[in-house]
Amino acid sequence: MYKHIFGPVPSRRLKMSLGVDIVPHKICSLNCVYCECGKTTNLTVERKEYVPTGEVLAEIDHYLKNNQPPDYITFSGSGEPLLHSGIGEIINYIKNNFPLIPLAILTNGTLLSDKHVRSEILQADVVLPSFDAATEKSFLKINRPSKLINLNEYLQGLIDFRQEFKGQIWLEIFILPNYNDDQDNLKELKKAVKRINPNIVQLNTLDRPCALKNLKPASYEQLDNIITLWNLKNVKIISSVDERKKVGSFRKDTESVILETIARRPCTVSDLSDILGLHDNEINKYLSTLENDKKIARTELSRGTFYSLKVKQRK
Ligand code: SF4
Helix, strand or coil, rough: CCCEEEECCCCCCCCEEEECCCCCEECCCCCCCCCCCCCEEEECCCCCCCCCHHHHHHHHHHHHHHHHCCCCCECCCCCCHEEECHHHHHHHHHHHHCCCCCEEEEEEHHHHHHHHHHHHHCCCEEEECCCCCCHHHHHHHCCCCCCCCCHHHHHHHHHHHHHHHCCCEEEEEEEECCCCHHHHHHHHHHHHHHHCCCCCCECCCCCCCCCCCHHHHHHCHHHHHHHHHCCCCCCCCCCCCHHHHHCCCHHHHHHHHHHHHHHHHEEEEEHHHHHHHHHHHHHHHHHHHHHCCCCCCEEECCEEEEEECCCCCCC
């Protein structure tokens, strides 16, 4: 079993995507209230070799030499990938040995204020940075950053990266009512988006349990109103979980095995991950769909969010 790669997982944006997870769970420079992976346990901007680079290279090599190529190789997971000091070496290795597979990076973008970090990821094909707030108030509220992150430097890093990077930038903005949907932030966000000049802006909102309980997602109508208000090119709403099933790699067998497991006893994401040997992110994607289909229910207990089969109402 692999330790640092997972999937391929059905992804709304990156089709059948082989995940590369190079930073341990919840080591991140932000502590976003909406994080699907829970609370950040190590809030840091320190870059280091969090997992051995050689191990990651060996796993990627083994997978790609023994399986069909995925649609993308994607750096993602439950921590911030740019914190890993070996990411440049890993990207070089993939590009030298498997040049035909597109490479994507999901990042919060905070470390792009560092020129050296920017230079390390220039060979990627798609970078998907997030940027949810352009006012200090909203930034602190929704992203709860490390004290060492300065909002202006964060924004400037994204602007500089656009100048230097020849690939696609898909900027993700997560909208959360009462956290970053005030007029002031929306106005400043529009200015920031124009300065960053990404290829696409993707508006996202909650569809999973997250770090802070009782958060509400933005409605489709609200996201649509933001698009109208901004009147910018290339702003899209990321499609709903329904779309996930249309992704070619959505595996009914994985869905079934999750259902069979929670039919025996309610499980958390982490229980399912241990039992099934799948990455948290992968489990999360299937749970979204099952919840959306009203096949499972969730209960909040002290050990976390438990999933069980939805009990059918007797007529
Ligand atoms: S959502 Fe991403 S950037 Fe925010 S805390 Fe979670 S892992 Fe970090």
